[in-house]
Amino acid sequence: MPEPASGRYNTAGAHMRKIPKTLAIIVALAAMLAASVLLDLSWAPRPLSLGEVWAALCGRGTWANDIIVNGFNAPRVFFGVFVGAALGVTGGVMQALFRNPLASPYLLGLSSGASLGATVAILFSIPLIPLAIAQPALAFAFCFGTMLLVYSLSRASGGVRTETLILAGVAVSSLMSAAVSLFTYIAPSEKMQSIVFWSMGSLDSVRWSNASFSVPLMMIGIVVMIASSKKLNVMMLGDAHAMDLGIDVRGTRIFLLVISSLVVAAAVAFVGSIGFIGLVVPHIFRLMLGPDNRVVLPLSAFGGAAFILLCDYVAHTASSFYGVLPIGVVTAFVGAPFFIYLLASRRREIGW
């Protein structure tokens, strides 16, 4: 073997700065998240100052400000933080799980499955069961069913191939979306509007009761997924490598798929399908800091949360002209150019 060079870790440049860089990004993200929380809380027909927001939060605000901040904005912002985090982490997990840069809650049909469930609930009112229960229940059922369908389709010939899984996801997902379009088309006009608005995504209809149901689920899911980072790192090398290192690849994949569909359903059931976060946010951190999921996944949680709130604020401030924009439109308009810029200027080969 060649003699090792003198200094133990005399190394190729940039890496020595990695830890401080990661720290700097964490601090910047935390600041960004705090700022976007306050910003989104401040939204009102006549924008509030940060001082007014703070006063209202502390219970010293005027009656009107109290209703705006604590009544309207707080549930939306609170729920948004978790939805953004959940979508960011789930996207990162799926990309690692399938070693595919396109993987996201969308690609495997989870989002469209949940959308179809909610659409069915809105369109066909189920007797005796209020919409507030039927909508999330059906979103869960359809999301889970879609996941099972996609998974069982791809394991026709014994083992599961990730390429087949993704193809099956794309196929099933288009079917679900087509069904949503069909139902939208045949829906009576008052229901059609709520389906359309819901299918483009919005945080506005969130109430505290929704949050108390969904947020614990999303929190547990996020923690479990981040705890699997190390396994995901090894699985990114390939199934054989992972098995050689003692990982039950099949069990881990199914487990994380189930967790993902629960988390996505918990988010999508109340806010509709909000695109782009699950796809783009993990990529941003991978491009900046490399593929290690122990870094990428926690940062995707923060990044997803900050991103969704900023987009929500934009969606609301544009409202004086057009009413509140669907947030899915904003996430794509803000996210896509930033992502394109990152792709074009990347210095580092990350592997896809």
Added chain:
Amino acid sequence: MVTIEVDSLTYNYDSRAVLDAVSLSVGKGEIVGVLGPNGCGKTTLLKNLNRNLSPHGGCVLADGSDLEAMSKREIARKIAVVPQTNEIRFSFTVEDIVKMGRMPFQESFRGESSEDMRIVRDAMERTGLTPLAKRYINTMSGGERQRAILARALAQSPEVILMDEPTLHLDVNMQFEVLDLIRDLSRERSLTVVIVSHDLPMAARYCDRVVLIHGHRVLAAGPPEEVLTAENMRKVFKVDAELEDDPRGGRKTVRLFGACRD
């Protein structure tokens, strides 16, 4: 003392037998070469030795216990693998990769203990990777990647290492260096090594025993001088070859004269 015992192992792909009642045993600290032409089922055999695949008939015992009764994690604490293809697309550093060898010993929330780090550094030192520790694996040559995977296998502090065509991606000098290292480790730590290969000279040189696979069955097993006869090599590999003493020292080598046409 036997560490790995394969008892009439049968494995099929779509009802076509690739391994047909293969039996062999590997003693502790031995270096055993499994030799055969491409497509004879060598790699499949290797994958059965750490339950990456499960046999359709027969069984594989490690230290007397059936692999089927052990968890993947337990197996990975005893048996490490250096696979044949080692393409890694992602920009993990060499050190990241070697640290992954400690996974079978770690809880998911814990980082590396100082003991883990000592083992990782030792593995990199032995494979000459210390100066390359922070290099990205996807920017390295096939041979360097091979060494990184070998270091990862050593970091598993295994009792058994399974190697699939270890000389395939390596420059000629590195082939000798890697196998010298393997032999040294085997002697120092009574590490058991199973090498799957079609490299006859290397097998003759480094293996204590060889197992010849022919037509999905074991044709012969034993020390190289008994198994690698001109007749056997003609039968299995269709080459005109002869086992001879290395004139430079006490080892064996195989001289290849050409293909057999008959």
